[in-house]
Every structure is written in C-alpha cells, then in structure tokens.
Amino acid sequence: DTEVTQTPKHLVMGMTNKKSLKCEQHMGHRAMYWYKQKAKKPPELMFVYSYEKLSINESVPSRFSPECPNSSLLNLHLHALQPEDSALYLCASSALNRGRTDTQYFGPGTRLTVL
Amino acid sequence: AQRVTQPEKLLSVFKGAPVELKCNYSYSGSPELFWYVQYSRQRLQLLLRHISRESIKGFTADLNKGETSFHLKKPFAQEEDSAMYYCALRSDRGSTLGRLYFGRGTQLTVWP
Numbered sequence: 724d725t726e727v728t729q730t731p732k733h734l735v736m737g738m739t740n741k742k743s744l745k746c747e748q749h750m751g752h753r754a755m756y757w758y759k760q761k762a763k764k765p766p767e768l769m770f771v772y773s774y775e776k777l778s779i780n781e782s783v784p785s786r787f788s789p790e791c792p793n794s795s796l797l798n799l800h801l802h803a804l805q806p807e808d809s810a811l812y813l814c815a816s817s818a819l820n821r822g823r824t825d826t827q828y829f830g831p832g833t834r835l836t837v838l
Numbered sequence: 839a840q841r842v843t844q845p846e847k848l849l850s851v852f853k854g855a856p857v858e859l860k861c862n863y864s865y866s867g868s869p870e871l872f873w874y875v876q877y878s879r880q881r882l883q884l885l886l887r888h889i890s891r892e893s894i895k896g897f898t899a900d901l902n903k904g905e906t907s908f909h910l911k912k913p914f915a916q917e918e919d920s921a922m923y924y925c926a927l928r929s930d931r932g933s934t935l936g937r938l939y940f941g942r943g944t945q946l947t948v949w950p
Contacts, residue, residue: 763922764942765940765943766940771937773936819935825870826884827884830881
C-alpha cells in the first residue's frame, strides 16, 4: 500500500459542532503532517508528528487538536471552528530518513466547509 | 532564512511548445528540492526530486547551486500538463527537520 488515505472526502459543519478528520498510511512512515490549503495557494503546515510525538505546531489555534494514536493513524479534531477555517485539509507522511532524501506523500484531502 | 520563490503565478503555452517553470530558493544548508504537481481535483503528487535526477512525464529539473535555482522544464508541452506546480525545499535542520517550504505555485495552462 503506497497511498495516504483520508476520510471523509467532504465535511460540512456548523460553528458549534465537533468533528474529526482521519488520515491513515501503511507505508511504515514515521512522520505524519497536517496541512491546510486554500484555493490556488500552497499548503500551509499545521502540525508534524515524528515517531508519534508532536514535533511541530505552527501556532495553530486550539480549536484544531491533532492526535496520533499510532504510527499509521493521524486525527485532527475540530471544535468551534470559524467560517474562515473552510479549506482543504491535507495529510502527508514521510519515512523521515535522517541524512537522506525524505519525500512527503500526500492524501487526497478533506474539503471542509464551516457554516 | 529559507525561502522558495516561483515568480510566475500564471503561465500559458501552446501544445507542443517548450515550457519552463521557474523556481529560486534561499537556504543556508544543503538544499533538497522537489517539484509537486496538483491536477484539478486531485491530490498533490510528487513530480520530481533533485536527488533522483530523473525525468517524469517528460519533465526535468536541474539544481543549479550557483544560481540557487531548480527550474522545471519540458521540451514539448501537452494539454494534460495543465495543472498547478509547486516547488518545495526540504529542511535538513534540527527542529524543522523534514519540513517542506513551498513556493506560491505556478498555474500552467497548455492550450490546444
């Protein structure tokens, strides 16, 4: 399996809802990433997990809460979002090869709309 | 500080014409550079990485450390090449190890 999968593909939620985005990879990668992407813009890094530990948090508001239950799974818990949080949320993973090339592979994304 | 610059936001060429998407970078370490492509309504896909020195879908890119560039080239563009192309630099430093820094992207349109 050489793919990163994400569910759901689309999500519409109200500002008071709580929802979760899920990401899964079975490539044995030890780093997983959450990005936010607005239309026609590059992905913006949100969080990085290395060996199941949060290693980078790009000052993301607390209404976004990441979780890495194991090395294959990555969740993003959403609560009290704002309409401006509507975007495509991308998950990526990489092998985290120190000293050698390390390529990130992206999932198809979850299209989130906050009403 | 690391920075990736893609000077062209939009680029249009006719089918069969050569195409070059520019990418310049600023990085104090040993750069590791990538080109990613995002076709309409599809996932972000790796196209090329400089360390592999390969040609994918007819595209090539050479790292020029003197000019700090990693331009993407194809001698004969095809309509199916129409997509958004992102140049990215990977950090090899401590706390940011593995992080990708993306350029703003170039939207390539190939006309029939």
